[in-house]
Amino acid sequence: MALTNQIVLMTTKFKLLLIFFILGQSGFAQNRLPIIKANSVIVDIRDGDSFEKASWTISPELKPDLYETPNKYKSVTFYTDLDSISFLVKPNEHYDFIILLNNTDTAYTRIVYVMPPDxxxxxxxxxxxxxxxxxxxxxxxxxxSNDSNLVLLRKTFNLDSIAGTGNEVSQILSLLHWMHNLIRHDGLNGNPETLNALSMINTCKKDNRSLNCRGLAMALNECYLSMGFKSRYVICLPKDSLGVDKDCHVINMVYSNSQKKWLWIDPTFDDYVMNEKGELLSLEEVRERIICEQPLILNPDANWNHKTSTVKEDFIYRYMAKNLYMFKCPIRSEFNTETKVQGKTIEYIQLLPLEYFNQLPFKSEIKNEKTGTTVITYKTNNSALFWKAP
Known part of the structure; x- marks a missing residue:
C-alpha cells in the first residue's frame, strides 16, 4: 500500500513537473515575443504597396488580435504613435508580437496571410x-454651368484659371490634380453634413480636415459642372453576396466631347486609366478590359495623399476589380445633390449584371424620418442606358 502511494505520488509529481515545464516553455516563448509600445489605440498599417492611416484599433481583449493580409512575400508594418514593427509575410506562417498600450495593457497581435478572393x-x-x-x-x-451656385463655385476658386487654356482633356486633368492636392483623403471619418463643393472645401480648409472618396468625388463633380463639363460621380460596388464587405469606391466620370466618351477620373488617388496606346478609358472600358485580359495603364503619378504610390496590380486588378461589379449614380447631377433636408428626394439608378443574386425590387423607396429625405433607387440591367452619353 505504501509502495502504491509512493508510485501515485511520484506520478502526480511528474505530471505537475511536466505541466510546469510546458507552462514555463509557453511563458518563455511569450516573453520572447517582440514588443512595441503605444499610447494611442489607433495604428497605421503599411501592407505591401498600400498605406492605410488609422486603419487598426488596438484591442487587448482579443487574444490574439488577428490581422489578415492578402499580400504574400511583402512586408506588413504596424505604426503606433510611439513605435513600429515589420514582418515579411509568407504563406502558412504567422507572425506574433505584443503591443504594450500605456505600459499597462498587453495586446497579443498576430499577422497571417489569407488567400484573397479571385x-x-x-x-x-x-x-x-x-x-x-x-x-x-x-x-x-x-x-x-449658369446655375447661380455653380457660378459662385467657379468664381470663388478661380476654376477657369485652374483648368487652364489647354485642350479639353488637359482641363479635365488639371481640375482632377487640383482637387487631389487641395483636400486629403480619409476613408474613416466621413464627410461634413452639408455636401456641396463650396461648403466642403471651406470646411476642410477651416478645420484642417479631410474627405472620404465620396466627398472628394462629389466636390469634384460640381467643379466639372461649373466649368460646363457633363459629369457624374459613380459609386463602384462589390458583389458581396455575404453582406460583409462595407467597402466601395466612388470616382467621377466626365464626358469628353473630343474623345466622344466618358473618362475615368479618380480624385482620391489622382488617377486615370489608359489603354496600350495611351488613350484615356471610361469605367465601362476598364471593366471590359479586366474581364477580357487586355492591357491597362495607370498614370505613373497616381498616389494616395502624396504618401504612397498607387500600384496598378493592387489598385486595378484587386481593389477596383472587386468594386467594378456594379454601379450606382444619382439621376440628377447637380449642386448639393446629397445634402439631407426635409422634403427632399434623391434618386439613383443602379446598374446590375445579370448574374447578380438580388435583382429586385426594380424600384425601392426609403424615407429617413430623422432628416425627412426620401431616397429612391431604380435597378437596371441595361448598360447602354446607364452609360448613355449626355
Missing part, C-alpha cells in the same frame, strides 16, 4: 447585361 474571376462571371431591359427609368440630367 475578384477578376468574380467579375468575369458578371460580364453579361441585358440591352433589351426596357423597364422605364428616368433619364440622367446635368445642371448647367
Amino acid at each position: 475578384f477578376i474571376d468574380i467579375l468575369k462571371k458578371a460580364d453579361k447585361y441585358n440591352l433589351e431591359d426596357s423597364r422605364e427609368i428616368p433619364n440622367f440630367t446635368y445642371q448647367t
Whole structure:
C-alpha cells in the first residue's frame, strides 16, 4: 500500500513537473515575443504597396488580435504613435508580437496571410447585361454651368484659371490634380453634413480636415459642372453576396466631347486609366478590359495623399476589380445633390449584371424620418442606358 502511494505520488509529481515545464516553455516563448509600445489605440498599417492611416484599433481583449493580409512575400508594418514593427509575410506562417498600450495593457497581435478572393474571376462571371431591359427609368440630367451656385463655385476658386487654356482633356486633368492636392483623403471619418463643393472645401480648409472618396468625388463633380463639363460621380460596388464587405469606391466620370466618351477620373488617388496606346478609358472600358485580359495603364503619378504610390496590380486588378461589379449614380447631377433636408428626394439608378443574386425590387423607396429625405433607387440591367452619353 505504501509502495502504491509512493508510485501515485511520484506520478502526480511528474505530471505537475511536466505541466510546469510546458507552462514555463509557453511563458518563455511569450516573453520572447517582440514588443512595441503605444499610447494611442489607433495604428497605421503599411501592407505591401498600400498605406492605410488609422486603419487598426488596438484591442487587448482579443487574444490574439488577428490581422489578415492578402499580400504574400511583402512586408506588413504596424505604426503606433510611439513605435513600429515589420514582418515579411509568407504563406502558412504567422507572425506574433505584443503591443504594450500605456505600459499597462498587453495586446497579443498576430499577422497571417489569407488567400484573397479571385475578384477578376468574380467579375468575369458578371460580364453579361441585358440591352433589351426596357423597364422605364428616368433619364440622367446635368445642371448647367449658369446655375447661380455653380457660378459662385467657379468664381470663388478661380476654376477657369485652374483648368487652364489647354485642350479639353488637359482641363479635365488639371481640375482632377487640383482637387487631389487641395483636400486629403480619409476613408474613416466621413464627410461634413452639408455636401456641396463650396461648403466642403471651406470646411476642410477651416478645420484642417479631410474627405472620404465620396466627398472628394462629389466636390469634384460640381467643379466639372461649373466649368460646363457633363459629369457624374459613380459609386463602384462589390458583389458581396455575404453582406460583409462595407467597402466601395466612388470616382467621377466626365464626358469628353473630343474623345466622344466618358473618362475615368479618380480624385482620391489622382488617377486615370489608359489603354496600350495611351488613350484615356471610361469605367465601362476598364471593366471590359479586366474581364477580357487586355492591357491597362495607370498614370505613373497616381498616389494616395502624396504618401504612397498607387500600384496598378493592387489598385486595378484587386481593389477596383472587386468594386467594378456594379454601379450606382444619382439621376440628377447637380449642386448639393446629397445634402439631407426635409422634403427632399434623391434618386439613383443602379446598374446590375445579370448574374447578380438580388435583382429586385426594380424600384425601392426609403424615407429617413430623422432628416425627412426620401431616397429612391431604380435597378437596371441595361448598360447602354446607364452609360448613355449626355
